[in-house]
Amino acid sequence: MKVALVGIGKIALDQHVPAIIASPDWELAATTSRHGTVDGVQAFTDIDDMLAQRSDIRVVSFCLPPVPRYEAAARAIRAGRHVMLEKPPGATLSECHALETLARKHRVSLFATWHSREAAGVAGARAWLADKTLRRLSVTWKEDVRRWHPGQDWIWQPGGMGVFDPGINALSIVTDILPDPIHVSSARLEIPENCQTPIAASVAFHHPGGAEISAELDFRQEGEQTWTISAETDQGMLVLTGGGAQLWIDGQEVAQDAGLTLTGEYPRLYARMARLVKDGAMDVDLSPMRHVFDALCLGRRVNTAPFIE
Numbered sequence: 430m431k432v433a434l435v436g437i438g439k440i441a442l443d444q445h446v447p448a449i450i451a452s453p454d455w456e457l458a459a460t461t462s463r464h465g466t467v468d469g470v471q472a473f474t475d476i477d478d479m480l481a482q483r484s485d486i487r488v489v490s491f492c493l494p495p496v497p498r499y500e501a502a503a504r505a506i507r508a509g510r511h512v513m514l515e516k517p518p519g520a521t522l523s524e525c526h527a528l529e530t531l532a533r534k535h536r537v538s539l540f541a542t543w544h545s546r547e548a549a550g551v552a553g554a555r556a557w558l559a560d561k562t563l564r565r566l567s568v569t570w571k572e573d574v575r576r577w578h579p580g581q582d583w584i585w586q587p588g589g590m591g592v593f594d595p596g597i598n599a600l601s602i603v604t605d606i607l608p609d610p611i612h613v614s615s616a617r618l619e620i621p622e623n624c625q626t627p628i629a630a631s632v633a634f635h636h637p638g639g640a641e642i643s644a645e646l647d648f649r650q651e652g653e654q655t656w657t658i659s660a661e662t663d664q665g666m667l668v669l670t671g672g673g674a675q676l677w678i679d680g681q682e683v684a685q686d687a688g689l690t691l692t693g694e695y696p697r698l699y700a701r702m703a704r705l706v707k708d709g710a711m712d713v714d715l716s717p718m719r720h721v722f723d724a725l726c727l728g729r730r731v732n733t734a735p736f737i738e
Contacts, residue, residue, distance in 0.1 A: 430706065431458035431485055432513075435476060435501060436492035437465025439579075440515060444544070445492060448695035454703040458486050476501050480508045487511060488706060494581075495520040496588040499528065506531045511538040513702050517597055517718055518542075520588035529713045538705045540698075541713045543601035547694040547701075548673030549685045554660075555606040557678060561662035563607070563636065568644035570599040571655040574628070575738065584626065585736065591626030593721045596646040600717040602658060602673050603644075611636050613720055616728035621736040628736060632724045 432455050434441055446467055449457045459471045461479045466472040473479040479486075489505040490513040491498055499519055502512050506528065518541035519525040525541065532539035545551070572595055574584070583589045590597070603611075611634040619629040628649060634642035656672035668677040676683040705712060 430454060430487050430703065431456050431483075432488040432490055433459040433461060433479055433483065433486045434467070434490050434492065435461040435479075435505075436494075436515075437462035437467065438492060439581075441465070441492040442467075444695045445490060445515075448693065448699050449490075452696060452699050452703075455488075455699060459483050476504055480505060480510070488513065488702070490702075491515060494583045494589070496583065496586070499524040502528055503531055506535050506537055506539070509535060509537060511540075511702075511706050513540045513698075514542060516541075516543050516601070517590065517594070517721070518713070518715070519718075522715060522718055522722060525713065525715055525718065529711070532711060536709070538702075538709065539711045539713055540702050540705055541715065542698050542702075543598070543605075543714070543717060544694040544698055545598035545601050545673050546605045547697040548602070548669075548671075550669050550671075550676030550683070551602055551605060551673045553676045553683055553685075554602075554658075554667055554669055554673075557667055557676075558606055558660060558662065559608055561664050563609075563638060563640040563660060563662055565641045565659075565661040566603070566607070566636075567642075567659050568599045568603065568646075569655050569657045569659075570596050570644065571647040571650035573650050573654065574648040574736075576654075580738065585621075585624040587625050589626050590721060591620075591624065592628055592630055592646045592648040593626075593724070595648070596630065596644065597717045597721055598672065599644060599646070599656070599658060600720045602669065603642075604714075604716040604720070606658075606660075606669075609637050610716075611642055611720075613723035613727055616724040618725070618728035618730050619733045620730055621734060622732055623735040627728070627730075628733065630724060630728065632720075632728075634720075
């Protein structure tokens with residue numbers, strides 16, 4: 430199938446383009462971006478022009494920042510195109526619900542992607558936790574914003590989510606591997622004096638079985654980056670490291686499933702999108718976003734030093 434990629438920035442060039450090019454399911458037929466292009470691929474600067482001129486393109490994959498994404502995605506859906514959304518799928522829950530309603534009306538597939546759920550250790554963690562009694566779960570997600578989001582000022586503006594932009598990756602894993610639903614009970618948000626969104630956050634969650642669940646998120650980590658989820662149960666200890674890439678049970682690394690036919694989070698996302706289009710199905714799970722917005726609603730705000738790129 431032919432796919433158009435909208436928003437040619439770092440994540441598109443680092444992840445989406447290689448995944449599409451390597452896939453037997455897809456042909457990268459066009460791009461739409463005000464600034465970026467991909468060598469050898471027809472480039473547009475306006476999505477309406479792309480939709481009008483390339484009626485042969487069935488699928489549009491969006492890598493725009495969350496705030497401007499809704500209008501562009503809605504145009505694609507109204508034009509009868511299947512739509513794939515980079516995480517987070519929108520700037521608000523209402524936008525995402527509106528896109529889902531619109532997609533159902535126009536009978537097209539909509540995929541709100543969570544790439545961290547495709548990390549190699551996540552499926553094994555979900556299976557192992559399924560019959561365990563959880564006692565404690567902690568998330569430690571600390572990375573260097575200057576390394577991973579250079580020059581991306583939108584992340585500090587309303588709708589940009591700040592540290593929750595990477596933190597939502599952890600929440601997408603947690604909501605996937607836990608057999609029971611959780612919700613935010615309290616949060617502390619550190620917000621730089623010159624920003625609108627948090628640079629660090631501490632979040633506590635309610636678990637129906639009484640387990641202690643917490644998350645520590647920080648955008649100021651220098652040196653070694655930390656993306657770890659630890660779960661203590663009645664039958665042992667589970668740890669996911671490397672953003673879900675490695676699974677450890679009681680200190681022993683668990684080998685990846687040899688049955689995985691694709692390597693990498695984004696190749697598996699695009700394979701999933703191909704199946705959704707073939708089956709006429711949708712996948713719009715917004716549970717990670719609910720946790721982010723609950724934390725932003727309940728969070729006690731603390732001013733911290735200005736952020737300087």
